[in-house]
Amino acid sequence: MFVKIQDITSFEPYDAVIIGSGPAGATVAQSFLRRGRKVLVVETGSATVETDVQDSYSVIHGQGHFDSNYWPQHWIRALGGTSAVWAGWMKPLSARNMVSWPVTRGELAPWYDHAAVTLGRDPMISTWQSAGVPGFDLKPFSRGNTARYGEAAGEAIWSDTHVHVLLNATISRLHPRHDRTGIERITAFVAPDLDVEIDIAAHQTVVLAAGGMGNAQILLGSTDGTNAAVGNDTDQVGRYLMEHPHFYECATLIVKESFAFTTPPPSFGRFVPALVPDDATHAAAGGVDASFELAEIPLTPEDDLQSLIVERLGGQAKAYVLNARTEMRADPSNRVERIFGTDPSGLPRLRATCIFNADDYRSVLHYLNALGKSVADQDIGRVGIINDHLFSNVTGGGHTMGTTRMGSDPKTSVVDKDCRVHGYSNLFIAGSSVFTTGGYSNPTMTIVALAARLGEFLGGKA
Amino acid sequence: MNRRDVLFGALGFAVGGALAAGTGLGYMFYRRATLAKAKGRRTVVSDSLDDWVLTDADRTALAHSADQAGPLMMLNNVDLPGAGDIRSAQVTDVAECAALCEADANCNAFTFARPSHPKVEKRNKCWIKSDQTPPKKVVDIHYISGLRP
Numbered sequence: 001m002f003v004k005i006q007d008i009t010s011f012e013p014y015d016a017v018i019i020g021s022g023p024a025g026a027t028v029a030q031s032f033l034r035r036g037r038k039v040l041v042v043e044t045g046s047a048t049v050e051t052d053v054q055d056s057y058s059v060i061h062g063q064g065h066f067d068s069n070y071w072p073q074h075w076i077r078a079l080g081g082t083s084a085v086w087a088g089w090m091k092p093l094s095a096r097n098m099v100s101w102p103v104t105r106g107e108l109a110p111w112y113d114h115a116a117v118t119l120g121r122d123p124m125i126s127t128w129q130s131a132g133v134p135g136f137d138l139k140p141f142s143r144g145n146t147a148r149y150g151e152a153a154g155e156a157i158w159s160d161t162h163v164h165v166l167l168n169a170t171i172s173r174l175h176p177r178h179d180r181t182g183i184e185r186i187t188a189f190v191a192p193d194l195d196v197e198i199d200i201a202a203h204q205t206v207v208l209a210a211g212g213m214g215n216a217q218i219l220l221g222s223t224d225g226t227n228a229a230v231g232n233d234t235d236q237v238g239r240y241l242m243e244h245p246h247f248y249e250c251a252t253l254i255v256k257e258s259f260a261f262t263t264p265p266p267s268f269g270r271f272v273p274a275l276v277p278d279d280a281t282h283a284a285a286g287g288v289d290a291s292f293e294l295a296e297i298p299l300t301p302e303d304d305l306q307s308l309i310v311e312r313l314g315g316q317a318k319a320y321v322l323n324a325r326t327e328m329r330a331d332p333s334n335r336v337e338r339i340f341g342t343d344p345s346g347l348p349r350l351r352a353t354c355i356f357n358a359d360d361y362r363s364v365l366h367y368l369n370a371l372g373k374s375v376a377d378q379d380i381g382r383v384g385i386i387n388d389h390l391f392s393n394v395t396g397g398g399h400t401m402g403t404t405r406m407g408s409d410p411k412t413s414v415v416d417k418d419c420r421v422h423g424y425s426n427l428f429i430a431g432s433s434v435f436t437t438g439g440y441s442n443p444t445m446t447i448v449a450l451a452a453r454l455g456e457f458l459g460g461k462a
Numbered sequence: 463m464n465r466r467d468v469l470f471g472a473l474g475f476a477v478g479g480a481l482a483a484g485t486g487l488g489y490m491f492y493r494r495a496t497l498a499k500a501k502g503r504r505t506v507v508s509d510s511l512d513d514w515v516l517t518d519a520d521r522t523a524l525a526h527s528a529d530q531a532g533p534l535m536m537l538n539n540v541d542l543p544g545a546g547d548i549r550s551a552q553v554t555d556v557a558e559c560a561a562l563c564e565a566d567a568n569c570n571a572f573t574f575a576r577p578s579h580p581k582v583e584k585r586n587k588c589w590i591k592s593d594q595t596p597p598k599k600v601v602d603i604h605y606i607s608g609l610r611p
Contacts, residue, residue, distance in 0.1 A: 202586055302576060305511055373514025384514040 001219070002047075003040075003164045011198050014040045016458060017186065018207045018223035019171045019218065022081020023444060024451040025209030026149045026157050027118070031455020033162040041163060042188060044170040044345070045078035047150065050111055053077050057343045060213060064334070064355040066243065066396060071352055074398035075213050077159070079167065082152025082211060085398070088146040089272070089442040091118060091139075092126045092449070096282060097289055097327070101415035102408045111449035118286070119147045122267045130262035135281040135374045138261045139291065140271035142444070152437065166190075167336040170345035172207045174222040174230045174427065177275070187361070189345035200426060205458055209430040209451070212241075212400025213336060213350060216433060219404065219421075220338045221347045230426055231421040233356075234411050238336040240352050240402035242438040247324040250390045251368050253294065254309045255381030257316035261294075274325075289440045290326040292371065293298070297321045309382045318383070324390075325397065327440045329357045332412075336403055356394070357424030364390060397416045399443050404433040410445055420456045430454050485590050541605040542573050546594035550589045559588035563608060570594040571609045579604040 011017075015032060018025045021043040032039045032182035045053045071382035076082045092112045101453040113123040126140040132138040136153035147153035158165050166188070169266040171196075173187040183206050188196045199451025200206060208215045218237040233236055236374040265270050274291040282289060299319045300306050334355060365385070372383030417432050421427040430451040432443040514520075548568060553559045556574045563569040571591040575584040584604075594610055 258497065305514060308515065308520075308523075312523065369515060376515055376517045376520075379517075382514055382516065382520075387513060 001159060001161055001164060005166060005169065005188075005194065005196060008040075009164075009390050011040065011204075011408075012201065013203060014038050014205055016040070016205045016247055017042065017171075017198065017200070018209055019036040019215070020081060020209035020214060020431070021149065021158075022076075022209065022211060023083050023147070023149055023166065025081070025207070025447050026154050027162050027451035028207050028458070029454040030157050030450060031459035033157065033160045033299055035459045036162065038162045038164070041165045042169045042399070043077075043081075043165065043167050044172055045076075045077055046078045046131050046167055049076060049078040049084055049150075050420060057345075059343065059349055060263040060336075061339060061349070061351040063351060063353045065394065066352065066354050070396070071210055071213065071400065074400060075211050076446070078150055080148055080154055080163070082398075083149045083153070083254050083444075084149060086146050086148070086444055087442075088143055090121060090125060090142040090144070090445040091441035091442050092445055093439040094289070095439060096279060096287075097441070099437075100330070100407075101436040102406060108446075110451070111453045112445065115445050115448035117125075118452070119153075119445065120145055120270060121349055124265075125268055128264050128268055132185075132261060132275045133371070133374050133380060134378060135370055136275040136276055136292075137278055139276040140268070140273050141291075141293075142263055142269060143272050144269045144406050166234065169196075171210075171218060171342075172221065172346065172347050174218065174228075174344040176222070176230050176424070180227075180230075180233075181423060183427050187292060189224070191344065205426045205428060206429055207428045207454070207458070208404075212316055212403055212430060212433045213352070214430050215431055216336050216403035217338075217350055220336075220350075223320045231414050231424065231427070233423070236332075236405070236414050238350075238403050239332040239334070240405045240436075241336055241352060241400070242328045242330060242398040242402040242435065243326075243354060244399050244438060244440055244442075245326045245356055245360060245364075246395050246397055247326070247364060247390050248393065248395070249321045250324050250364070250386055250393075251322040251371075252297075252306075252384040253322055253371070253375070253381055254299070254306060254313065254317050254384070255318040255320070255375065256313050256379075257272060257318055259318070259380055274287075275322075275371065276379070277334075277367055277370070277458075280369070282315060285363045285366040286359060288327045288360060289330060289432045290364055290367050290429065291440050292367070293325070294320040295323060305384065310382075310398070313379070313381060318323075320384075322368070324364055324367075324416050327362065327395075328360050330402055330437050331357060334402075361391065374392045397442065399432065399438070401432040401438045401443060403433040404429050406436050418457055419450065428454060428458065535609045535611045537599065537607040537609060539601055539603045539605065540573075540607045541600045541602045542571055542593075542596040542609075543598065543600060543605045544590060545571050545573075546592035548590045548592050550587055553586055553588040555586075560608050562588060563590055566590055568592055569605065569610075571596060573605050576604050576606065595607040 015037040016039045018041045059077045060071035061067045116123040129139045168191040172189045174186040177184045219231045219237045274293045339351045341349040375381040404414040473598045559574040563572040575587045
């Protein structure tokens with residue numbers, strides 16, 4: 001249920017304060033309410049997306065491959081968070097995408113099933129695959145209806161009496177205990193001009209679920225200037241910023257008319273076919289993952305090169321354009337950091353520096369050549385690489401990951417395997433900011449899986 | 463015109479059944495339009511032959527075609543503006559345009575406007591030209607030109 005700040009006479013009844021109402025915050029809130037426990041959810045925005053809120057709060061100075069216009073488009077400040085612009089693509093990370101994580105893919109499996117069901121899909125979307133061509137498997141993306149947590153998908157959560165939603169409020173500061181082993185107080189800015197101090201009691205936890213940018217921003221802003229910011233004793237907050245490099249139309253695949261791949265059963269739902277390197281091909285490319293969507297296009301009769309390829313394939317052929325969605329290496333120099341200025345709540349303005357590594361490009365090129373060789377060797381088809389599109393036309397997926405990364409060593413990470421900020425007993429983080437590495441998969445399914453796992457961990461404690 | 467007639471890039475095309483073209487192998491690497499977007503449908507054109515991952519057999523077949531190259535040099539995706547137009551004609555395809563040039567003793571170059579040309583009046587138009595050394599070569603995906611070497 002929605003509450004006003006003046007209606008809250010005591011913060012004592014809440015078991016947790018959840019900062020953010022996107023898929024991560026909503027999922028954690030749901031775990032609490034299912035156990036009859038109460039939470040306060042704090043959301044900067046209103047019930048719907050408002051331009052002035054967006055313009056005041058989602059401000060990022062972008063350097064590198066993504067500019068200042070890019071990041072704010074994927075950091076929505078309203079009830080339901082960035083699910084408001086989610087395109088509905090789902091795919092879990094695979095085991096090889098999680099080798100650097102302190103959590104294994106196997107441990108996440110039941111939570112992926114949970115996420116699939118929560119988001120309206122059959123859990124088999126996580127495992128179904130079929131033969132592609134030698135060296136590559138067909139691993140389709142699931143692309144069904146979108147779950148908008150500001151709309152129908154969040155209705156049951158936000159209307160529940162155990163969940164109190166405070167809109168137009170921003171947590172602008174976490175105050176650490178003197179010994180820095182936990183959070184003793186948080187400051188909430190309630191628009192337009194009220195600062196409210198909320199004491200965190202021994203039974204309460206704080207969950208940051210403010211998005212890939214917001215989680216880092218709140219930590220970086222939580223300092224009085226004399227000590228390191230909360231969670232930032234080893235200068236790791238904001239580092240390892242990752243996106244998913246997207247290379248649309250980076251190659252043409254011409255195959256014999258008879259070429260066909262097995263399509264998923266109806267229970268898979270709407271799908272996007274994609275070729276994904278098998279483990280051997282993946283290792284040979286240097287261990288960075290990628291997927292290549294097969295989008296059928298008409299042959300281009302006036303393209304003489306294509307005509308030759310078709311002739312070489314026996315005269316009857318069809319064409320696909322390949323759209324690559326790829327992994328970006330986790331690099332500590334890609335980071336968000338505070339710069340001059342603040343948002344209306346007093347949180348620092350951020351600069352995001354995100355530059356793809358040359359090896360990120362080389363891996364994609366390696367895969368395209370491997371795919372070309374595979375289909376040519378089998379005489380199934382031929383691949384034409386479109387160099388311009390690969391190197392001059394890269395974009396992202398609107399995925400902000402890695403800024404409070406998970407790891408067992410506090411020197412190279414911000415949260416532990418339970419998503420708890422290293423050293424802080426009552427501070428946890430939900431969302432894609434905890435991803436240790438990003439794989440190529442759209443992050444929403446993993447965000448919900450990790451949040452459900454965290455919700456169980458927190459909500460299950462009496 | 464059969465498929466053998468226009469093989470690729472500047473590799474060759476046939477006039478009257480004999481493959482013509484030849485010395486213009488270098489033009490094969492003329493930068494081609496990377497993406498041609500026609501209304502209502504999407505087409506993707508690759509940059510050059512080298513961007514294709516081919517087999518040795520593919521390349522042998524390609525070399526065989528090159529051996530049969532003849533007198534006219536093909537300039538794919540090239541317009542030759544101001545190269546001394548003698549006359550123009552409506553033709554059905556590039557081979558017909560090349561044949562007109564072949565048959566004309568004064569013709570040293572031609573330019574054919576593809577059916578995909580945005581201007582309706584230029585589609586399938588063939589210009590017979592006198593200049594053997596055109597003042598400029600303009601890369602434009604809507605044209606194929608030919609030049610006597």
